[in-house]
Amino acid sequence: MGEVLIFIGCPQIPVQSALVLHIADFLQDAGHHPIVAANPSAKQLVKTSDPKGHYVKDYIDLDKTIGDLADGTVHYPLIISLIHNNAGLTYTATIAAVSPDSLLLSVLFGEHAYDIAEEVEYPTEKVVAPVTHNTRPLLTKLDEVLEWAVLKI
Amino acid sequence: MGCLENMNYEVLAKNCSFKEAREIIKSNSKERYQVPPGFKLLDKPLIGIPPIIVGITNEKLVYGYTKPCHGTFVVVVDDHEGVEHVRRDGKPVW
Structure with a gap:
């Protein structure tokens, strides 16, 4: 089974780190190896929540990844990008352009999730919910899409 | 080559969307070039929604610099190698 990239942005929204661990856990159960691309502060938050690396063992820098x-x-056959601001959208559009053969999932959350989702113009599967602290509204759809995505790669 | 922080640069705009940045670049450049996402300036790949426009004015580069927590900045950078790279490898647009 292959490596799957989880691409995350600014860690300002509390659900982001929890979503990373949830997605990484799902991928490991499906036999895939999650790699997290993050800036230093976002990486530190995930590592603090997973100090022994049970969920995420490997991290890489955002710009190096691009x-x-x-x-x-x-x-990466599958890239899952977590987006909650315009910069996240810009990074993800860049990924779509430089890695057109990857299956790209865009997980949009935060207060402006619907507005940002309307600006998505690149080919992707979207999971959208305007959540900041409560992951629950996002998880059912996210799990459905993840189950479908790992079957496609 | 080096880091942006080590160069002479000024910030024309900050915390804008990429589309806003594109218009600011166009209106502040005498020459305009289209480059692909991942095109490297100062050893860093450009982040952006195609078409990515890089401008040149007074032999300085004008381009968008995106940071995850702060959105997109439009910077004017005194980078002679970058100017040559953009003129050589970018596609001129008007």
Whole structure:
């Protein structure tokens, strides 16, 4: 089974780190190896919640990930991007452009999730809920899409 | 090559959307070039929604610089190598 990239942005919204661990747990159960691309503060929050690396063992830098995808030195069959602001949308659109053969899931959350989701113009499967502290409204749809996605890769 | 922080640069706009940044770049550049996402300036890949526009004015680069927590900045950077790289490898647009 292959590596799956979980791409995360600014850690300002509390649900983000919890979603990372939830997705990583799902991927491991499905036999895949989750790798988290994050900036230093977002990485630190996830590592603090998972100090022994039960869920996530490998982290990489956001900009290095974009560069490696653009150079073709790495490829991930499935990329799951967590988005809650315009910068997250911009990063994810970049991923769609530099890695067109990947199956791309966009998980949109935070206060402006619906507004940001309307701006998505790249090919992706979207999971959207305007949650900040409570993951529950997002999880049912997220799990459904993850089950479908791991069957596609 | 080096880090943006080590270069002479000014910030034209900050915390804007990528589309807003594109218009600011166009209106502040004498030459405009289209480059692909991942195009490297100062060793960092450009983040952006295609078409990504990089401008040149007074032999300085004008482009969008996106940070995860702060949105997109439009910066003017004194980077001669970058200017040559963009003129050589970018696609001129008007």
